[in-house]
Amino acid sequence: MTKSDLADRIEAEVILRPASGGAELPPIPTAENIRQFEAAPHVVDEISAKLRAMGFVVTTVSPFTISISGPRVLFERVFRCKLTSGGETSAPLVLPEEIAEHVEQVYIQTPPIYFNQV
Amino acid sequence: MRRTKRSARKPSARKATAAPVPEQVSIEVLLAPSPEGRSPFTAVETICHSNVENFLPSAATRDQAMQRLARRDFKIVAVSPYSLSVEGTPELFTQTFGTELEVRHQTRVQTAHPMRMISYFAPAEEAAWERPSDLLDVIERAYIQPPAIYFESALPPRVRYYHLNAPGDVAMLTRASEVHREGITGKGVKVVMVDSGFYWHPFYKQRGYRAEVTLAPDAQNTRRDDNGHGTAEAANVFAIAPDVSFVMIKQGRNSTAAFKKAIDLNPDIITCSWGYDLVNAASSNRRHLPRVPNTLRALELEVARAVARGIVVVFSAGNGHVSFPGMHPDVISIGGVFVDADLSMRASDYASAFDSRPYPGRHVPDLCGLVGMQPHAIYIMLPLQPGCEIDMQLALGGAFPGGDETQSGDGWTVISGTSAAAPQLAAVCALLLQKNPKLTPQEIKQVLLTSARDCSDGTANAASNEGVALPASGGVDGATGHGLVDAAAAVKLI
Known part of the structure; x- marks a missing residue:
């Protein structure tokens, strides 16, 4: 992969809908209530497979989220959006029909601040 | 040539x-x-x-x-x-x-x-x-x-102003040296740090520290740390818990993916010296956001999952930042206390202190590690990859306190921030877990709070609290929470 390929790559987190349906979820996820936010086990595999079929690389999964990676053009095509050079978008991504039932939303990730500096 | x-x-x-x-x-x-x-x-x-x-x-x-x-x-x-x-x-x-x-x-x-x-x-x-x-x-x-x-030297260069050296001064001031005398050095405890990478500096090699580097899915090259942050801050872990099993996860742009990778390694402790600044950037006094942005929802879920699995999760409070996940209720949130040459203590005016708006009732920090003062918190001499970003930046800043007076490219820097404090606390947690591996994250947090040393002078960084610097005072206070970590007192409590 070249440097320009890397620079053009987008990282995102896919939030899965909880198996419980989400209507009565606590407002803040904590260690005590976190299991209520889990998606159904088959959903993680099913959505991961669909994302791969769309061309994304599935990098890590958990019971709540799927990390994906792919070129900017792929994100723009699949989620019908326009991304800035920093990977930002002013509007929420539009979920394709085949994953919308089990996916709450997809969020593009930005690097954190290292706290040696102000 | x-x-x-x-x-x-x-x-x-x-x-x-x-x-x-x-x-x-x-x-x-x-x-x-x-x-x-x-x-x-x-x-x-x-x-x-x-x-x-x-x-x-x-x-x-x-x-x-x-x-x-x-x-x-x-x-x-x-x-x-x-x-x-x-x-x-x-x-x-x-x-x-x-x-x-x-x-x-x-x-x-x-x-x-x-x-x-x-x-x-x-x-x-x-x-x-x-x-x-x-x-x-x-x-x-x-x-x-x-x-x-x-x-490239395992020994730091000499600088002419007051600062701390690792491992010695950091271990002494956190009172970890006393714990080491009892044979408690973090042995058998796995600490994962999610950061910019880890460069095998002679500081680590010559002291016989043991470390591994694992790549997050979007990171590259286990041997380099071109930013320098991870290499430098890892020294704080080894200063206090020299025998831990240490793993650096080198992260890329997606911190959540790196954090998930950290959970997958089944560690005892995860320490993170980074975060996101939850303020309205358009407001004049850095108004706090009322809730965690949706873009960070995944990270919020993963932090809670880690603690639910019994992993102690330590995050920096920020340096004037309104830091997330440093404000999450499940993490141990670490601020800063400055210990002067006469061993007097005061709240670091570089470190954050605030009440969280997204998590009502949550105050940041819980307690503190060693952090320098403004303008740049130049405080602890730490090793990093020669020629990396941090190495070059501070060396070019001129005389202290504008710069750290080390040579650009010499592989050493003098920094701190709450980036240094979080790994110090993670290492103290490792000492506690060596003594009692059955402690839960909640029990460890309680022990640390109960045993911390009170700090009653100084104020925290006003930028973290909408322009109002929270003061330190006797007992639990806004600037330092429960005060400066005390490894010896904490170990005695369990």
Whole structure:
């Protein structure tokens, strides 16, 4: 992969809908209530497979989220959006029909601040 | 070493490398031997203290050489009985001695892989050199001096201001040294740090610390840490818990993916010296956001999952930032206390302290580690990859407190921030878990809070609290929470 390929790559987190349906979820996820936010086990595999079929690389999964990676053009095509050079978008991504039932939303990730500096 | 042929008469014509070519050359001028003396260039024996006087030029020769070189516009910068150190432009050197110069490039620090280059003038291959008639009888030779190479060192450079060294000072001030005497050093406890990477600096190798590096899915190259942050802050872990099983997860752009990778390694502790600043950037006084942005929802879920699995999760409180996940209720949130040379303590005005709006009732920080003061929290001497971003930034800041007074590219920096405090606390957690592996994250947090040392002076960073700096006071306070961590007191409690 070249440097320009890397620079053009987008990282995102896919939030899965909880198996419980989400209507009565606590407002803040904590260690005590976190299991209520889990998606159904088959959903993680099913959505991961669909994302791969769309061309994304599935990098890590958990019971709540799927990390994906792919070129900017792929994100723009699949989620019908326009991304800035920093990977930002002013509007929420539009979920394709085949994953919308089990996916709450997809969020593009930005690097954190290292706290040696102000 | 790379070479670039060029004429010394046009010193600014070429800038082939990242580092600019210096405008002056440093020259060592060896004086002509006295009539009864000998030339060091004809000596067959080793020149040492017992015979060096045999090569002593006359004082008159030295004075004449100084006068004539000065007349030619060379600047005399140091004088000894044997040689003169002078400076001049490359053109002046060429004009005086008829020597063609070229620009050469070399790495500043001797390491296993390429680092930032520096550039300097040197005589071209087979270049002529001739003394002009006015210097013929007073100087023997004149050599342009190449720049010194810094050898990557396990020992830090000396700086002239008050600061802490790792591991010694950090271990002492957190009272971990006392715990080490009991044989508690973090052995058998797995600490994962999610950060910019880990460079195998001699600081780590020479002390026999054990570390592994794992890549997050979007990171590359386990051997490099081009930012330097992770390499530097990891030293805080080893200062307090030298025998931990340490894993650095080098993260890329997606911190959540890196954090998930950390959970997958089944560690006892995850420590993170980074976060996101939850403020309305458009507001004049950095108004806090009322809720965690959806873009960070995944990270919020993963932090809670880690603690639910029994992993102790430590996050920095920020340096004036309204830090997330440092404000999440499940993490141990670490602020800063500055310990002065007389061992007096005050809240670091560099570290964050605030009440979280997204998590009502949650105050940041829980307690503190060692953090310096504004403007740059230059406080703890730490190793990093020579020539990395942090190494170059602070070295170029000038005298303390604007800069850290280390050399750019020497592989050392003096920094802190709550980035240093979080791994200190993670390491204290490791000491507790070695003594009692059954402690839960909640129990560990409680032990740390109960045993912390009260800090009653100073204020935290106003930028973290909408312009109002929270003060420290007797007991639990806004600036430092429960105060400075006390490893010895914490270990005694369990």
